Structures are given as C-alpha cells and as structure tokens.
Amino acid sequence: MKACDVLIIGAGPTGLVLALWLSKLGISVRILDKTAEPGTTSRALAVQARTLELYRQLDLAQAIVQKGHQVPAANLWVKGEQAARLPFETIGEGLTPYPFLEIFPQDQHEQLLIERLALFGVLVERESELLGFLDDGEHITARLISAEGRQETCVAKYIAGCDGARSTVRKTLDFDFSGGTYQQVFYVADVDAEGPALNGELHVDLDEADFLAVFPLAGTGRARLIGTVRDERAEHAETLTFEDVSSRAIDHLKVQVHKVNWFSSYRVHHRVAEYFYRGRAFLLGDAAHIHSPAGGQGMNTGIGDAINLAWKLAAVLTGKAPESLLETYEAERIGFAHKLVSTTDRVFSFVTADGPIATLVRTRLAPLLFPKLTSLEPVREFMFRTISQITLNYRLQFLSSGTAGHVQGGDRLPWAAANGVDNFDSLANMKWQVHVYGTASEALVKWCSERGLPLQVFDWAPAHEAAGLGYNALYLLRPDTYVALAESSGNVQALERYFSERSITP
Template sequence: MTTATTEVLISGAGPTGLFLALWLTRLGVRVRVADPRSGPVRETRAIAVQARTLEFYDQLGLGEEALARGRHFDRLNLFVRGDLRGAVRFRGIGDDLTPHPYLYILTQDQNEEMLAQHLAALGVRVDWETEVTGFTGDEGGVTATLEREGRVETVRASYIAGCDGARSLVRHVVGVPLSGGTYEQRFYVADVELGGKVREGDVNLVLSGDDFLAFFPMPEPRRHRVVGQLPPGTPEDATFDLVRPRIEADGLARVGQLHWFSTYRVHHRVADHFRAGRAFVLGDAAHVHTPVGGQGMNTGLGDAANLAWKLAGVLRGGNAELLDTYEPERRPFAVSLVNTTDRVFTGVVGHGAAARAFRLGVVPTLLPVLARFGAVRRLLFLTISQTRLHYPDSPLSVGHAGKVRGGDRLPWVPHRGGSNFDALKSLSWQVHAYGGADPELLAWCERWGVPLHVFPYGAAARRAGLEPCAAYLVRPDGYVGLAAPRLEVRALDAYAARWLTREVQASPAPVPVLAH
C-alpha cells in the first residue's frame, strides 16, 4: 500500500471530470483523476456542445480546436408520417448574443480526447483502470482508497469531486439520494450512415402515431445519430435489425453502415444535494435526464466551470463560504432542466389518445406558426444554448447597472479586433467598464490587484444593456458578480473582502487600464 497527496481528487474522467481537472490545473491546483475505464470513450454517446460550453472552451484556449473537430447546424425539421411539416431556423437569431450563434456537434469521444490531450500537455495524466473504492472525510480533507489491478493506494486530498456518473460512488458514500424516476419506455440510439429524405446537416424530428425518431447530424458527412423508442415488449437483447424497418418507414431514410447501437432507459433524477462536506457531485452524478435536448454533457461542463474557480479560490486562502454557493447556483438549474425536458419528453413519447393528439395535431400545427416569430426562436436559442442561465439568487450576485444584474452572464460585446470575452481567458476576477472609468475605480483595482478592462461604449454595448461608465466586477467563470452604476468604494470593498482570495488581498499589484 502506498500513500499520496493532492489538493482535489476527481473520481471519473468523462467530459465533466476532465474539464474540472483542466480548469483547476490552469489555476495552479494539484489534481488527481481516476477512472476505472481503460481510456476515453470510443462511442459517440453525447453529441452536442452548446454556445455556453464553447464560450468556456474559448476561456481555456480550446475553442479553435473544438471548432476544427465538429460541425455546425442551425435548422430543425419536423416530419409527420414521412412528410415535412415545418422547420425552425436559428441562423442569425443569436448573432448579437454570443460568438457562437449556432448549434454545434462535437461528440463525447471527441470532447474527452481533446480534454485529455490538453490535460496531458499540462503534465496531468489520468489514472486509467483505477477506481476510487471509498473515502472518509474530516475537517482537514478526505482520505480515499484507489485500486488498480489489485494494488491499493491511499490518497489524501483537500476535496473530492464525484464526476463518476449516475451510479456515483462519491454520492453513495455521502448518502445523498438521486431523487426522481425512470420512464417506463425503453429507447435506442444508433450511429449510422443514412440517405433518403432526411436532410443532411440538419436535425430531423419524425413523429407518427405511436413512435418518434430524432436524427442528429454527426461531424462526418451522411452520418447521423438516430434516437428512437422501442416497441413495448421488446426483448432486452434487441438488435439494430429490430428497429431498422422503423427508421426506413415512409421512405424517410435508407440505412447504410451501422457504427454503434445501444438500448437504454431514460431517467429524470436530481441529487438532493450537490455538496456534502468536502465532497461534491457534478454531471451525471448530480442530474440525469433525456439526452434528446443536447443538454446533459453541457450541464456537467457548466457544473465544472462553476466549481473549479471556487475550489481554487478557497485552496488559495479565500472564504470557505465560496463553496457554499455551488449547490444553490447549479442545483436549481438542474431541477428546472429535468422538469422541462420531462414535460416535453412525456408529451412526445407518451402513450394514449392525448399523447397521440399532441404528436400529430398540436406539434405540427403550432411549430410552423411559432417558428415565424423571431422572439420565439430567440428564446428557444437562449434556452438551448444555455446563454440564458443566470444566478440571480446567489449570495455572489449583487446590484444592477443598466439591464445587467449581478448573477447574469456577462453580455458579449464585440469590438474591433476581438470582444470583451477575450479578457476572460485570464480565468481571474476582473472589472469591466464601458465608455470610460472613474479614476477612483483604477485606484481600487490597483489596491485589490484586480485587472480593469475599459471598452468603448457603442451600439453593441447599448444593445447588451450595459450602462456607460458603470463598474462590473466579473467572476472567473464569466458571470457578473457585482454591478454598480456609480462607484461605491465601500460596497466594492465589502464584496471583495468577502469573496476575493486572501492571496489577492495580501499582494495587490498595479493594474493598468486596458482600453480596447
């Protein structure tokens, strides 16, 4: 038996665990990542990354590589009994909201490979074929046991993060239930090459009397992810041959090569708590729901982005209360997401006359009408892209200036040569001002060692609801912590004294005004 120490032990090396490890490592935190698998997944599994995830990738310097690996799509087509009945186009609807105004296909295996490579480049290698088998906690940290090929290692860490899926050992050890239920229906997922009426490069939703199909474009041409419902009474060992006729019904698709096929049940569950002492749960360990909306992997990555900088701040001497904000910020979103997808999914896949009427009557009638309204398409994009997610009730969220409130995602403001999001790559607290800054604000930033970025106040800033010459104290994850229309040094001091790390407070450095 050997012993080792680290600052954060991460159980699970899926996208959430790898992303958490990468962000922490970039902040100088020592991490250890263990996973019982032999390496990153080879199946496509989750397939979409949303705009908010791509913004996080940009912060870590992964954005260009992510965009080189996947493909965009901006249209959803609705077929009913083989006939095209409507479409929703997203092109142009989010051009002023995000540098990524589209929906994007980047599969789970691609995400894991990219994240693991960047983590290895920073000197951190995942302990594959290594399982966290248990741990105990005390006031100073956690002591965990890791097993690999019969060898046992004891690891002492300040914190443990459970990124280990729906059957999370970390969640089980701390006794936190994953509350919710499981749909009675069984579903299948297939990765295939297709021809036929299915439109290449678009998402295609197909409804019929007792069935639904969803076709998602994959990064490779003519390759699609197909999600469908298995007929009642289907044996547990069902093969692709059983569902192939359903996919090819009404001449909608012609199946070519099959790359992957699996059956599964869909759960709708959320952990009762996301934190227990020095243990945290993220991703599928904290919430599971239908994969059809393309939200699951993205929500786990959002969990990691939220927790990473907080762990780093506390480990570097910050207020331990910072970690208390993880659950109240992330769990309400998970609950809302599960409830929303549950209602929509039940309407689409349910049995009975009401569900049939919803599939064949309500959806085909309303979708073409609603799709004509830009406000509806914009709201749909904001929701799917997760750029609408905000934390208004968090203790970290204070004040408002213009239309921007504490807890809002920092609005994206492009300017000549870049945007205000470029400053977020520092992964640090920072102050933004638009159209000028009070000299006292520069003095405050110098005293606290916080960078000050001053941007022009033009049409883009005005549309975003930013107020000229106001101060926006921005968190490391790109959300506004404090928004102040007028300089109030006492309020800024009180906020910084509570939430900024002691390391920053103890060693302030001169910080220039950066005009963009």
C-alpha cells in the same frame, strides 16, 4: 501514498474539465477512472453555445468548432413531411459568438480533453476505483484499488464525484437520488445513410411512431439516430439489435440506412441528488443529476458544474477565499438541475406520449402552432437562449449583487462586438476582472491597478446598449465570467464592499 489537493473520481467530460481547469490554475489533482481506456463510442453529441463560450478559457472552443459540425437548424417532421424549420444561425445572431448547435461526439471530446490535460503532466489513472473515503474535516482519506487488486490510500483536500449515475462518491455520502425511469428504451445508432434528413441539420419526427432524432455528424452521409423502442421489445433492452428497431420513424424521415457502424440501447432515468456536497466531498455531472437526452443538455450541464466548482476550489486552496465559498456551488447548481430535469422530462413526455389525445396534439396541433410561434422573434430567441444555456443565471445568490442596464448580478455577461472589439476576448483570463462600457473613473482605475485586478474599458457603442449593458456602469466578473456585481454608478466603494463582505481577495 500519493497526495493531492483534489481527487477526481471519473474521467468523463465533467471530471476532465474539472481536472483541466484546476491544473491550469496550479492546483494539484489526481483523476481516476475504472475503465481501461477512453470511450470509443458515446451518446452525448451536442456542445451548446454557453459551453463554447466558457471553453475560451481553456483554449478549446476553436478546436472543437474546427473538428466538429455546426448544425444551422432544427426541423420537425410529421407524417413523412417536414412541418417546421428553426434556423439557429439567425435567431442566435448577436447573442453569442456561437449562434449554432455544435456536434462533437463525446469520445472525440474526451480525447481532446485528455490531450490537453497531459500538457500539464496529468494523466488519467485507468482501471482504478474508489472503494470509499473518510472526511475528517481537514482532509479526505480515500481508499483506492487498481485492476491488479492493489489497494492504496490517497489523502486529498477535497474529493469530486464525477463518477456517473452509479456514483460511489454519492453512495458513500448516502444521498438520496430520487426520480424515475422512462418506460421507453433508447437506442443509438451511428449510420451511413442518405435522404433529405442527411442535409447537415437536426431532424426530429413527431409521428405516432417511436420517437426519432437524426443528428448530423462530420462528413457526408453520416448521422446518429437516437430513438425509442416501446412495447414488448423494450423488455429485452440488453439484447436489442438495429433490426429490432421499428422502421416506421426511419421511413417517415425518409432515411435510407446503408451501414450501421455502431448500435447500443439503454434506459434513461431522471433523477437529482438530495445534495450536491457535504464537507469536502462534491457531486458533479451525472453523479448529481441525470435526465432525458431532450435538448442535448446533459454533458453541457456537467461541464457547467465543473467550471462553477473549479474556480471556487482554487480560490479556497490558494487562500483567497474562505471555505464557505464552496457552499455556493450547491446553491447555484442544484436549482438549475431540478429545473432542467423538469423541463427535459416535459419535452420528452410530450414527444413520446401514447394515446389518441397525445397523438392528436403532437401530430395535428403542434405542426400548426409551432411554425406560427417560431415566426415570432421573441419566441425564437427564447428557445435559442434556453437550449444554448446562455440564459442560465445565478441571480439572487450570495455571490450576485446589483443591477446596471438590463444586467443583474448573477447573469451571464451579454456578448457584444463593437468597433472591432469582442468583449468576450478578455474573458479567456481565469481571474476576477472589471468591465466598463464608456468611461472609467480615475478612482476605479487606481483601485484596480493597486490590487492587480484587470480593468477592461470599452468605448461606448450602440451594440452595448442593444445588449443591455449600462453606459459607464461597472461590471465585476467572476473567474467563470458570470457577473458578480453590476453597479450603474461605477462607484469604486461598491467593489470594496463586495469583496470585503465576502472575504474574497481578487
């Protein structure tokens, strides 16, 4: 019997990030996947700015930026002509070190995570499945089966269901997974092609034809087409070929396909699990929430789930926090999942709606209004903040307290580079830490030193004020870099109360 602290079911990006984060914090894990080998094709492409920020803690951000492709802008097309362009590099400038959309296909992404996980001596156990598990309140006893039919029992402190839309963990917990299925069938095609839409940017067709988005891949003339199939063709999704796909949208975007390297079709659901945890079992990623690919949010949200849960599991397993800390995982993530599903559903419904009125709005009104709206800086910034997930916050939650400057407890710490110093550099440390922008009191310096709590003091600069940070304020940061406490006075007693009231040891 192989025991572990955390048994992870599913070795997609969500499960791999959870395993990697826990391993780096010294927690023993097992990670299983029923597939014989890592995926060689994938649907997820986008790595959002917030994911790259968090990946600094795993020393992954630079590798992904170097290996992937930076998308500088998104373009909307109507009736065969480009109608609007949204430049990421200018609207995200000053908000994040990564003011772009990063394209890094999921198969390459998973391989990178697997390689990094192996450095900790953890290998994915392939062709292994979870049959079921029991939670006795103290441990999880899981029944596993290998490809050869050999069964074994694994005893773990916790189990994490990262096993996708058909999650065995979720089914064992008997959680409702309500939602619906889009009538359209999606297709994905990796192609060698040419044309104005093969310029390294993202292009989306808003015509009355089937929805189509062209995502650039690394290398010249390579792209991924993601589109929809309607009418009677959608009734035979499992047998579709690229030749069955309507050429209207492809022609509208003036894409000349020379070679199809991979093609797949599938149906998309939009669902959120009733709960994200019970007892010692947790749901993450597609096991907890699935939605349309609009906005490239799915994989990034699963990775966010993993990072949110990982530091909490580590704190509980090392005796630095009570088990009640784990309740905050669902509280902080389920609301975002519901909002995300609702938002992506509205966006996708808009770009694929049938009927004369929908077509009029999409092809006539939207192209007129969109350029005018996106010419306004607040609108452009809102769009980038939303898509990049840097606006995601945990305000008004149990672990969030106080306000200082424009920053509230639960916010992502604003990024600011001043005097040659990047305030995110210290966030590579997976520990609680304190930031002060200005001057830290002697009492605060002493308190942090006595408890081994890292204290970062930044010389006050206009960039800090512009980012919304408060002069001489105290910001307590969680191990996942979100602001736990914002205290404008810099009072050390506020720190003392924060940890005492939550029974957490930094």
